[in-house]
Amino acid sequence: MNAFQQFFYDISADHPRWNFIFFYDPVQTDRVLTGLWTTIELSVTCVILSVIIGLIGAWLQGAQSRLVRAIVQGYIQFFRNTPPLIQLLFFYFALGQFTPTYSPDGWLEIPIISNVGWAIISLSFFAASFNVEIFRAGIEAVPDSTKEASESLGMSRLQTFIYVVFPLAFRVSLPALNNNLVNLVKTTTQALAIAVPELLYQMVSIYNDYSTAQNACMVVLFIVYIVLVGVLVMGMNTWERTAKIPGYGQ
Amino acid sequence: MNSENWTPDQPIVSIRDLHKAFGDLEVLKGVSLDVMKGEVICIIGPSGSGKSTLIRCINALNPINSGSILVEGQEVHDPSLDKLELRKKVGMVFQQYNLFPHKTALQNVMMAPLKVLKRPKDEVENHARQLMARVNLEGKEDSYPGELSGGQQQRVAIARSLAMNPKVMLFDEVTAALDPETVKEVLLAIKDLAQSGMTCILVTHEMGFAREIADHIYFTDRGVIVEHGPPATFFTEAKDPRTQEFLSQIL
Numbered sequence: 001m002n003a004f005q006q007f008f009y010d011i012s013a014d015h016p017r018w019n020f021i022f023f024y025d026p027v028q029t030d031r032v033l034t035g036l037w038t039t040i041e042l043s044v045t046c047v048i049l050s051v052i053i054g055l056i057g058a059w060l061q062g063a064q065s066r067l068v069r070a071i072v073q074g075y076i077q078f079f080r081n082t083p084p085l086i087q088l089l090f091f092y093f094a095l096g097q098f099t100p101t102y103s104p105d106g107w108l109e110i111p112i113i114s115n116v117g118w119a120i121i122s123l124s125f126f127a128a129s130f131n132v133e134i135f136r137a138g139i140e141a142v143p144d145s146t147k148e149a150s151e152s153l154g155m156s157r158l159q160t161f162i163y164v165v166f167p168l169a170f171r172v173s174l175p176a177l178n179n180n181l182v183n184l185v186k187t188t189t190q191a192l193a194i195a196v197p198e199l200l201y202q203m204v205s206i207y208n209d210y211s212t213a214q215n216a217c218m219v220v221l222f223i224v225y226i227v228l229v230g231v232l233v234m235g236m237n238t239w240e241r242t243a244k245i246p247g248y249g250q
Numbered sequence: 251m252n253s254e255n256w257t258p259d260q261p262i263v264s265i266r267d268l269h270k271a272f273g274d275l276e277v278l279k280g281v282s283l284d285v286m287k288g289e290v291i292c293i294i295g296p297s298g299s300g301k302s303t304l305i306r307c308i309n310a311l312n313p314i315n316s317g318s319i320l321v322e323g324q325e326v327h328d329p330s331l332d333k334l335e336l337r338k339k340v341g342m343v344f345q346q347y348n349l350f351p352h353k354t355a356l357q358n359v360m361m362a363p364l365k366v367l368k369r370p371k372d373e374v375e376n377h378a379r380q381l382m383a384r385v386n387l388e389g390k391e392d393s394y395p396g397e398l399s400g401g402q403q404q405r406v407a408i409a410r411s412l413a414m415n416p417k418v419m420l421f422d423e424v425t426a427a428l429d430p431e432t433v434k435e436v437l438l439a440i441k442d443l444a445q446s447g448m449t450c451i452l453v454t455h456e457m458g459f460a461r462e463i464a465d466h467i468y469f470t471d472r473g474v475i476v477e478h479g480p481p482a483t484f485f486t487e488a489k490d491p492r493t494q495e496f497l498s499q500i501l
Contacts, residue, residue, distance in 0.1 A: 143348075145344060145346055145348045146348050146350065146351075148311055148344070148348065149342075149344060149348035149349070149350075149407075150350070151311070151333075151337070152309055152311060152337060152341075152342040152411075153337065153341075153361070153362035153366065153410070153411070153414060154333075154334045154337035154338055154362055154366040154367075154414060155361075155362060155365060155366055156334070159365055159366070163350075163361065163365060164350055167352050168351065168352055171352070245351055245352050245394055245396060246393075246394045246396060246397055247394050247395070247396020247397035247398075248351045248352070248394065248395070248396040
């Protein structure tokens with residue numbers, strides 16, 4: 001046992017309610033680290049996917065076809081108006097039954113979409129439904145006259161979107177996007193319900209095994225999420241600052 | 251007439267019996283006018299008389315209901331017409347400048363030649379710097395529109411249109427949103443352009459300026475051209491009572 005481990009071992013000996021077991025028991029350390037890594041993976045993947053789906057949705061909302069617009073609207077209403085926890089359960093338990101399986105050894109039947117896969121799909125679509133609206137608001141904030149100026153210079157609608165509308169809309173969207181992505185990172189904890197081995201799942205498992213570790217687990221959970229979300233917010237704020245246009249919107 | 255047999259001695263812009271309505275509101279009720287190459291035309295008239303709509307139709311920014319608009323013999327509102335070809339020929343400057351706020355002045359000027367004409371960057375940048383100098387904005391190349399005054403922004407907008415080497419320039423009340431002190435610098439830039447032989451169609455409220463640079467003045471009211479003539483006679487010998495009343499209010 002090194003000094004660090006010894007320190008927390010001594011604390012647990014003196015104060016039985018503060019058993020930071022994962023700081024001195026390598027097996028528990030390993031569980032926490034796997035959980036942390038899964039949480040980071042889940043968060044990063046969902047953030048990226050939800051932004052991509054959000055952009056596609058916002059773009060489809062401007063489509064000529066009424067049917068396409070109605071589908072996007074239906075998608076938004078469904079995902080925005082139902083709790084993400086129910087969505088997770090629905091995806092995993094209801095849709096999960098219908099996914100094809102494969103068998104690596106002739107005995108096991110493993111579904112091609114794992115619980116982690118379903119969590120990524122479900123949470124990405126959940127956050128993206130808000131992102132669609134956020135991006136749409138940004139696109140609508142670009143004045144028609146600016147688009148007209150672009151078209152009067154011979155730019156096509158697509159060029160106008162890529163070079164004029166999108167860069168402006170994205171800047172407008174950043175603060176609201178920032179908020180939604182923070183919510184998304186926190187919502188990944190609900191993947192616990194379908195046994196995704198993320199941080200909360202691991203922590204709950206640990207204090208189910210060692211009830212003296214409960215307080216310690218809670219404290220570490222809070223600290224980890226404060227840091228994780230802090231890093232995300234700092235990144236987004238830096239991005240907002242660098243994207244700021246001199247003399248514009250002040 | 252089509253673009254193949256258009257010759258420079260024919261009007262570069264020719265409008266015949268143009269009708270345009272927004273819903274039930276008829277804005278243009280049969281407007282006809284011709285502009286020869288190198289001519290400077292000013293369109294004046296009370297607000298709501300359809301001046302801006304008229305020049306927006308020339309650039310196909312507004313669809314029309316009936317009539318025809320030919321630019322170099324090409325029907326502007328022919329659905330098969332490539333709008334890009336039209337917009338290469340016709341440049342437009344707007345009342346509110348409408349610069350791209352996220353691009354520097356120079357990038358604003360360079361964007362269309364780079365993206366639309368796909369010209370090499372060096373060539374485009376050289377041309378853009380010349381244009382910035384031409385509108386007296388050397389040193390402002392790297393400023394963002396938000397850092398420039400209204401008059402400076404409007405001159406960038408003029409340079410941005412010129413970067414496409416248009417044959418006709420449309421100016422839609424380009425000084426209406428400016429401070430009185432900066433109006434002059436924009437008018438000077440337009441005057442320089444007009445004197446260089448560019449065909450210009452201006453909608454304006456600057457009567458002194460119209461009188462100075464226009465070859466021909468059109469007065470519109472309630473969707474029709476009431477009266478037109480060269481400035482020398484237009485301002486002094488207006489015959490129609492509506493023109494007389496308008497001129498008496500503003501001169």
